[in-house]
Amino acid sequence: MARDPKHDILFQPIQIGPKTLRNRFYQVPHCIGAGSDKPGFQAAHRSLKGEGGWAAMNTEYCSIHPESDDTMRLSARIWDEGDVRNLRAMTDEIHKYGALAGIEMWYGGAHAPCLESRCTPRGPSQYASEFETLSYCKEMDLAEIAMVQQYYVDAAYRARDAGFDIVYVYGAHSYLPLQFLNPYYNKRTDKYGGSLENRARFWIETLEKVRKAVGSDCAIATRFAVDTIYGPEQIEIEVDGMKFVEMADPLVDLWDVDVGDIAEWGEDAGPSRFYQQGHQVPWTRFVKQVSKKPVLGVGRYTDPEKMTEIVTKGFADIIGAARPSIADPFLPKKIEEGRYDDIRVCIGCNVCISRWEIGGPPMICTQNATAGEEYRRGWHPEKFPKAQTKDSVLVVGAGPSGAEAARVLMERGYTVHLYDKAEKIGGHLNSVVTLPGLGEWGYHRDYRETQIAKLIKKNKDCVLALGQKPMTADAVLQYGAEKVIIATGSSWNTDGTNCLTHAPIPGVDASLPDQLTPEQVLEGKKPIGKRVVLLTSDTYFMAPSLAEKLATAGHEVTIVSGTHLANYMHFTLEYPNMMRRLHELGVKEIGHHFCSRVERGRLEVYNIWGDGSKRSYRGPGVSPRDANKSHRWVEFDSLVLVTGRHSDNALYNELKSREAEWAQNGVKGVYVIGDAEIPRLIADATFSGHRIAREIDAATPQYPLPYKREVAVWGAAHMPGGEFKIEYKV
The missing domain is CATH 3.40.50.720 (NAD(P)-binding Rossmann-like Domain)
Structure with a gap:
């Protein structure tokens, strides 16, 4: 099946400085949990997208110096020649498919807590990170500004030697160049603070130095959050955003633009719960009005119609994607071949992001089970080993x-x-x-x-x-x-069994007319009263989603939460806007409370910390803590039970x-x-x-086969000898 001719524009080559993108499909930098420590994982995951038709693939954020260490999260690093060697595995594999490899050079300031390196992060002014815990930066003096700029230059040389075609000076998500540009962070009174020209100086100078170092060998890109989404106190697209693009335009070969900051970077990587594809266009469309260079826009683009619209309307030249490239590494090839219904459309759940936010396990994808398994299990999303038996x-x-x-x-x-x-x-x-x-x-x-x-x-x-x-x-x-x-x-528990007590709750019974499981709410077969109490010890989306559904329908909703309400939604970047949504709907939360028993029309709740901070041995049959005296009754017309699930x-x-x-x-x-x-x-x-x-052909399919691990083994060379190869089991 041939593709629709109107999509031909997506396959036009684009010149970026000394390099050429073979089409307009571009995998922007995104985290996968590989870094520089798992070169096989890094190389296999990125290069597979080259096979799938993407014109360029980038690293995740790549630290340029130990002063930018994000442990316990996992970034790439290009600190030394060992990192150069490990990252060359990625660039070599990408180049086999005629694609370009990019590196996102990163210095984090206070947003890099340096838990492993124990170095001192530096910034434009001293401030405490609003994203990390107990993480401050030191205000740079002029000598340190020059020193950090040299970090970028040295890293750029190493990036060129590692085979990278595109070198980023990364300034989105509130990292160092944007910290200088943004008055929220920059309180300086010298030539690097105050006016826009002064606040832009660090970024401009750094771009100049990196371009002078490697600009004839590599394309120079910058990732810029053109609007921090906080209004006039920070960066706004039609004020400082467009002006900075004009100032820096002669120094870059590619603009990679987005919106938002680091504290709520879900405004960039917008979950589908709140944002449809193309949600950043109202801001990023302004960049093309002032830039003479190729502009890349992101916004979870999965639909070739929308991609074509973005290009033909002049909002962007290049379709940037992270999550859609994870869900379907062969998205460009499927569009090119007209196989539209074979596309695994990214669902925008942000579970891929959650694994990095938690602290670095391999990235996973709800749509694409092979994501993260390309190297260690040898899985290919489009190729499968032939059946070894005729078993039905x-x-x-x-x-x-x-x-x-x-x-x-x-x-x-x-x-x-x-x-x-x-x-x-x-x-x-x-x-x-x-x-x-x-x-x-x-x-x-x-x-x-x-x-x-x-x-x-x-x-x-x-x-x-x-x-x-x-x-x-x-x-x-x-x-x-x-x-x-x-x-x-699995099903939701009907008796209140939960992660706190591991037991049913007396009086809880979803067969009663005024008590419901989530399934019963969604089936709509039971009447639901005006006053609804949601009792939850689940930590993901069900309780807040039901609360939103019921409040929108006109019910008065109270959540009694014995665990951190919707805690996992911090990792999927849904939490801030979910809490805003519950607030605007008037949903009440009784936090740090759980239920001891239920009677008709009321439940007895207690503060989970109400049994005292002191403990002492009091003999058998007696709790070592004081009796919890915080119990009180909460009335309801309907009680929704989001306490746990069972297989x-x-x-x-x-x-x-x-x-x-x-x-x-x-x-x-x-x-x-x-x-x-x-x-x-x-x-x-x-x-x-x-x-x-x-693995159905294995001896014991119930239990997973071992996977390939990338580890340093004591007494052995830190890297295996011989040619690096990626082999898929087909």
């Missing part, structure tokens, strides 16, 4: 894990029957997407639905059986499949108990995945299904 596989449950397992097994050539009592693929995701702001999460279901339909057309022996009776153990054993995968999901594993457990009957029924193995094994993030449930489908 029954997958019970078509939710995120079951649908993914079925899809990958079909891709491998297995005969698969995907069975579910629901009328549609998606499992619990079908109700989750009805929550406020979560509609785009449905792209996860839609991709698998589309691909499974295509695969069934190719292999008529595969079957999608929806709207069926609940599967029983007898039915499984008599089905005729050699292997069985149970993906029956719906009865079918799997019965099949395991009848293992002696497997062989006589021709069953070689029964496995459990996804939430049916343990309640999980959707991303991890999807991974669970993908992994077992890849």
Whole structure:
């Protein structure tokens, strides 16, 4: 199928200084948890996008000096020749596909706490970071300004030697160049402070020095947050933003523009809950009005129609992407070939970001289970090892894990029957997407639905059986499949069992008319009263999402939270705007409280810290702390129970108990995945299904095969000898 000719503009080459982008698709710098310490991971993940048609791939933020150390998060580093060698693995692999490699040179100031290096970070003025904890910077004197500028120059030389084609002076997300430009940080009274010309001086001088050093060998880029989204007290696009672009334009070959700061960088990497693709255009469109250089815009672009509009309307020359390139590394090639319905559309959940925010485990993706696994497991998102047996596989449950397992097994050539009592693929995701702001999460279901339909057309022996009776153990054993995968999901607890007490709560019973689980709320089959109390010990999206849904519908909502409400949403960058949304809807929170018992129309709550700070041994049968006297009653018309989940594993457990009957029924193995094994993030449930489908031929598919680790081994050379190679298992 040929692409639509109106998308041809996306495949035009673009000149950036001494380098040429082969098209307009550009993977902007983004974190994956590889840094310079895992060169295999770094090289495999970035270069795969070159194979998929991207014109350029960048590192994550790359520290130029130990004074810019972001431990416990994980950045790349180009401090010395060892880093040069490790990062060359990335550039060499990228160049094999005719793509360009970029490095985002980073100095963080107070936003780099230097927990590992224990160095002193420097900044324009002394201030405490609003992003980190107990992290200050030292105000630079003039000699130190020159010293730090030389850090950039030295790093640029190392970047050139590592094979990078594009060298960034990174000034977005409130890092050092923007700290000088922004009066929020810069309180200086010398030639580097005060007027815009003075505040811009550090950035301009640094660009001049880097350009003089490597500008004939590398394209010079700068990443600039053209509006910090705080109004006139900081950087505004039509004031300092456009003026700075005019000032620095002769020194750069590429503008990579975004908005926001570091404390709330979800205003840049906007979650789909709050922001649709292209959400930064109202600000970034001004840059093209003053710049004569190629301009790159970001905004979670996944739709070629929107991409084309951005270019044809003159808002940007290049389509920048981080999350869409993770969800589908082959997005450009699929557009180029007109395979639009094969695109794995980024759902904007920001789970990829969450793993970096937590502190550096490998990045994951809800849509693309191979993200982060390209090197260590040898997984390729578009290539699959052929089936090693003719075993047929029954997958019970078509939710995120079951649908993914079925899809990958079909891709491998297995005969698969995907069975579910629901009328549609998606499992619990079908109700989750009805929550406020979560509609785009449905792209996860839609991709698998589309691909499974295509695969069934190719292999008529595969079957999608929806709207069926609940599967029983007898039915499984008599089905005729050699292997069985149970993906029956999980449910919210009906008795109040929670992570705090690990026990039911007296009086909690979702079969009563005034108590509901999240599923019952979303089904809409139970009436909900005016005064709603949400009791939660869950730490992700369900409680605040239900609160928003119910408050919007006119209910008076109070959340009783025994754990940090929506804590995981800090990591997905949803938290600030989620809290603003609950505030504007008048949702009340009784924080640090949980429930001891429930009676008709009321629950007894207590402060979880109300049992005193002193403890002493008082003999057996007596608590070592004082009795908690903080108990009080809160009235409700309806009580919503968001206390915890449990696996719906009865079918799997019965099949395991009848293992002696497997062989006589021709069953070689029964496995459990996804939430049916343990309640999980959707991303991890999807991974669970993908992994077992890849490893169904292993001796014990229930348990993962070992993956390749990148470690320094005592007594051995820190880097292996010989040629660096990336091998995919196909």
